[in-house]
Amino acid sequence: MIHQYRMGDLNIVLDVFSGSIHVVDDIAYDIIGMYEKCSADEIAAEILSRYGDREGVNEDEIRECLSQIGELKAAGQLFAPDTFAPMAGKLKEKTSGVVKALCLHIAHTCNLNCSYCFASQGKFRGERAVMSLEVGKQALDFLVANSGSRKNLEVDFFGGEPLLNFGVVKQLVAYARSIGEENGKNFRFTLTTNGMLIDGNVIDFCNREMGNVVLSLDGRREIHDRFRVDYAGRGSWDTVVPKFRKLVDARGGKNYYMRGTFTHANPDFLNDIKAMLDLGFTELSMEPVVCAKDDPSALTESDIEIVLSQYEELAKLMLERERAGKPFTFYHYMVDLTGGPCIYKRVSGCGSGTEYMAVTPWGDLYPCHQFVGDEKFRLGNIWDGVTNKEIQDEFRACNVYAHPECADCWAKLYCSGGCAANAYHATGRINGIYESGCRLFRKRMECAIWLEAERKLTQS
Secondary structure, eight states: OOOEEEEEEEEEEEEEEOOOOOEOOHHHHHHHHHHHTSHHHHHHHHHHHHHSSSSOOHHHHHHHHHHHHHHHHHTTSOOOOOOOOHHHHHHHHGGTOOOOEEEEEEEESSOOOTTTTTTTTTTTSSEEEEEOOHHHHHHHHHHHTOOOTOOOEEEEEEEGGGGGGHHHHHHHHHHHHHHHHTTTOOOEEEEEEOTTTTOHHHHHHHHHHHHEEEEOOSSOOOOOOOOOOOSOOOOOOHHHHHHHHHHHHTTTOSSEEEEEEEEOOOOOOOHHHHHHHHHTTTEEEEOOOOOOOSSTTSHHHHHHHHHHHHHHHHHHHOOOOOOOOOOOOOOOGGGOSSOOOHHHHHHHTTOTTTEEEEETOOOESSGGGGGGGOOOGGGETTTTTOOOOHHHHHHHSSSSOOOOTTOTTTTHHHHHOOOHHHHHHHOOOOTSOOOHHHHHHHHHHHHHHHHHHHHHHHHO
């Protein structure tokens, strides 16, 4: 399977199953498109009819191009067969019962009242609560006990707003360090915050202990303050931006992500990216809103068309700034065309419900943070472990080959079947397809590949 597209001045051909990327001229591009559908004679005739008036285009050159394509096919770099399908169902079996990461819902409460919040302002459709030290310790013990031979473990401090329970966060990090040393484990921590409670103590602690910090900023003041308001309805931009700048400066501009959300109000999210850049932030992410279709914030079909064009303009802006010596990172464009994720990740995805779980303040286990509060997805708890084996088996069976709709999709080994939570909220099935999300993902991948190809060509 191949995917062909044109972007900027480049003709790009992706070989899906080998992962090979080819940048070719117009003639080779068209020949590759016909290669498996037409005979050599038919291809030669068609190419001569299209390009015969160009200098140097003749049948001998066309035959030579056909020969080179044949060599690439023989080498497994074009039209490579799918060798992954037979192993898809077995990959997760190899890591069955091994947990590598937890999302600790350290606080089911928030000091902001964001209207589009999928977590119901941090309550996750339940009661407001904060995680006790005892529950947190047990969660970390559960992670160590179920991590098998894995050395590196991930813990995300999430909410709500985790800084509302900052004292417990600090104690849990110290506890994790102690049990990690005793058990030969290395913990890496991430904190996600809206920034309202950042102060010098938080900055010092995060810079010392957090491998990454995710900062919630939606971009332009008017967009941010439209949604990210306190319970009195006041915008939070003026409060959080100076705090974010202090934290990022103290981290040397590294190991953070400025995470925004685009909605029906700002499908032109490139303006929000530019606003973040103007503030000095260079590690950026903008995510599409997760909400019901009838929510006023939900993206419409016309919004999606705007977003698709914004992704392309964003890639061009990134290249322009790189060449001007002012680079920035966009999370969704981080793609490694030479190494990339292993085939396990390409086929099986994020590992929600199996390798990765969310823990509520009461110690209940869910497949990920987006399922928290939906009782039918409760896997068990941190004392008894996973008791709802039926649900876990459903998540274990999730892989890109479990989606019939993905069979002919060129991007399937990049998305790994997509987000189970988005699929469920869109279709009612964790192995369903969120088509709007698929469209956005495919465009992001085209832009990311184009950007990387341009970088490689500049270096050569």
